[in-house]
Amino acid sequence: MLKKSIALMMSVLVITSIASITSGCGVKKADVATNTPVKEKFVFWDKSEYVKAYNDTQQQKIKEFGEKNNVDTEYVIIPPSDLKQKLTAAIEAKNPPDLVVTDEFVAGQFAGMGQLVATDDILKQIDFADYAKRLAMTKGENFMVPQALLAPGFYLRKDKWDAKGLKYPETWQELKEQAKIVNDPKNNFYALGLPMGASGGGDAEGFCRSVISSFGGVLVDKDSNIKANSPQTLEALKFISSLYIEKLCPPSAVTWDDAGNNTAYSAGTVGVVFNSGSIMNDIKTNKPDINANTIILPYPKGSNGAFSLGGGNVFAIFKNGKGTEAAKKYVISFFEKDSYQKIVENMNGMWQPVINGVDNTDFWKKAENSGWLANSKVLVANSYPEEANDFNSKAISSQLCVKSIQRIIVNGMDPQKSLDTLEQDLKKVYGK
Amino acid sequence: MSIRKFKKYLFIYTVSIVALIFTLFPFYWMLVSSFTPNDIMYKVNPTLIPSKFTFQHYIDLFTTTKFTTYFINSLYVATFSTLISIIISILGSYSLTRLRYRGRMFFTKTIILSYLLPVAVLFIPMYVFASRLGLADNKNSLLLVYPTLIVPYCCYMLISYFKAIPVSLEEAALIDGCTSLQSLFKIILPIALPSIAVVATFAFTMAWNEYLYALVLTTSPSQQTVTIGIASFKYSDQYIWGLLMSSSVIASIPSLILYLLAQRFMVGDLSAGGVKQ
């Protein structure tokens, strides 16, 4: 009886394996050869934005584009946390969307998998600002089209600083010293709202790398040599860890995802956050008192200057989509100066423009917006000083710096040991 | 009332109250938050009863989002996948417990195959499979896929419930000339009905709350379900708590109604059981 069951099981397994391997050779329902040209279909997966006006505008534009160019259009809004799963599944099934809007480091990973169309022809036709051009690149080649910069800002609760008669911090050390004075855990107020969770997201890793760069540390240099294990990086890691060890950040920050600092700042429980304009949008509408007490400052300096790291949204066109030409046309039409300007300004400072000639308006002259614009022009890549490629995309996505800090503050590991592990992790990613 | 009875009821009610507090507190918090205006949403010292009250989140939910579509889709998908699964499972469980044929034990054991790999790993190959059948971005693909989650559960529960029903009941009918199928419908089903109601209720909830398969197998808003709708209220770094809470409250209602209906079968005495030796 046992033998018979095993035989039956084996034959079933064999049959199903054959079925799964050969099903790849099946004819897809869509591949029907006809003589009449099928109307082109253009599928666009857009990033879902808190500012609804953006998605509404985009939907309208898509509809008009479809009518004008006689293509069928499909516009879908995808929350960013779902995008990677859906894209991966769609790529595997060989029916990806044609056009996607997402963060540049996410798109970079798909470029690394060879899934994106090269975009040199599009880039030639639009006057992109020099400082925005890097968003298009990975491995030195253009696979994406910048849509908007998402510069982070240094938010500070000026009422808390004013109450203690402190001037606003210009260096990291000043920030730390002042944080100690403003810190008030007994009354549920922590000076610094710095996320350090490793469940995905970009805030924490971006922060670590900003500090490391401003202390003069280099993780991977321009020529892709791993230089992480240096005294400067060690000092940076020690500095960051001290902020948690000395209880200047809420203890739960070590599990925060990207939304953690947003919620904390809006709740009024932290005094400082480094975040994009999304928080600005939120408090302007929902927490006017916190908004009135917020000031946006330039990034603090370290011994090597101030570095704000970040990226932005990009358009990515997928190779195996069926409406690739339509996608390219649409992207070009998106950057028509007047409509682009309006779209960007509707985002209330959270977005900064990537093309020349749209930022000399009253909107950007306002005090509350000019800081964001200035930040966007000095923003450097998360992979600084190395240029974006699949290795550093993976390193950033795996949050290697965050993990090195977590080892120190959660496991009490010696900082040098943690740095050694970080170096090893980087070597593994880069295949060295 | 005798002292003994009083003690008994006291015990029952104490247990109930403690259980209710622990069980309902998060739900209470969800309900309260759904009526809390945004400006006092994340107060540092939260109070049990909010100072201000608003319907705005519910209004926004139904007017500014596609929630109604999602809700209807979920109703469709959950109801039909439950129905399909229950029918398949009743037939299959009867076959596995009452009929004798080669491979019976083998099939019983292999049902569990469905649960060996987590959905987090299966959903991509499953999407590829569904896509090759032409079912990508179609809520009907869920009617095919959800039974893979529900049927094994239903089968195992029904197998144990069917086994608890003595064979003697059927033997009488079979001797009288009933076929096996007739005995299934006329004897087994009526007795097992309360158990089937329980199982169907849980099956419905499993289908209703499922996330990963719905995420990849549906893309257009016209196809998506309530769980995707709720998830869409989380942007990259912002949770819209008002909409999240109000949508969750609304989304819990169908399951609740089902439970209310189903637990009427839990009579506590044996008028529904009818199992007398």
Place this chain on the structure above:
Amino acid sequence: MKGLGRKYDVLLGYLLITPVVILIFIVIGVPFVNAIYLSFTDKVAGSVPKFIGFKNYINLFSDPDYIIVLKNTFVYTFTSIGFKLMIGIFLAVVLNQKFFGRSIIRTLLLLPWALSGMVAAMSWKWMYNDTYGIINALLMKAHIVHVPVLWLSDARLALISCIIVNVWRGVPFFFFSVLGGLQTIDSQMYEAADIDGAGVIKKFFCITLPSLKSVIMITTVLSTIWTFNDFENVFLITGGGPLHASSIISTYTYEMAFLQNEMGKAMSVAASVIPIILMMILIPLRKLNKEEK
């Protein structure tokens, strides 16, 4: 007559089981085999997988994170199941009695199961928060603690916090299933025991529990598998942190697949625990079958 009946029954047997078989062997079977195959490759999304044999599996055993994750999964699963079982049976027995308000109370106790896993996780995450969470607020007001408890960020508490939520969500399943099973117990047995003068506790252990054996076994096995493979709960509450203190197999798989882009490795993590799950199912089932004979 009997001979004809048996042949008919055999055909009927196969016929009735066919839909289940198609579902299991094809709809699940194909993706399942695909996933197992991928675990032996170096698959990355979009690329053509290259067969690398057991390399992924061998690397797992030298991965310290994997060992931690495996240990966490066992702790998470068995602790949750233990509590869910005890509380579920207790509630089912107590609330099987007739009393006023029974319907409403039973329905309300099922609410945690009715809630979507995602929403439950997010609500609890908010309640657990150390600065604006209601749990700490209440604990401090009642002077049970003086400083906020770090439910989510203390490496020792993170997994426990997830377990609490899992138990909260899972008790209704045990409660309702056992309640269903209680309906089929013959009241004559209780009446006979009453005549013999048996107390409540004796009746429970000698009549109730043995009659429920089958239901309890099945419910426990199912819940164990589901808890073992649980994803949303842990991922949304702690993300597996801090530093894998609360990471379980499913969240580790997700991390491999979508944060490190290593599909092949992710599949191997998931597949590596299949033998364990199989054992958890086959051993109790075999015991159950033996007892029937």
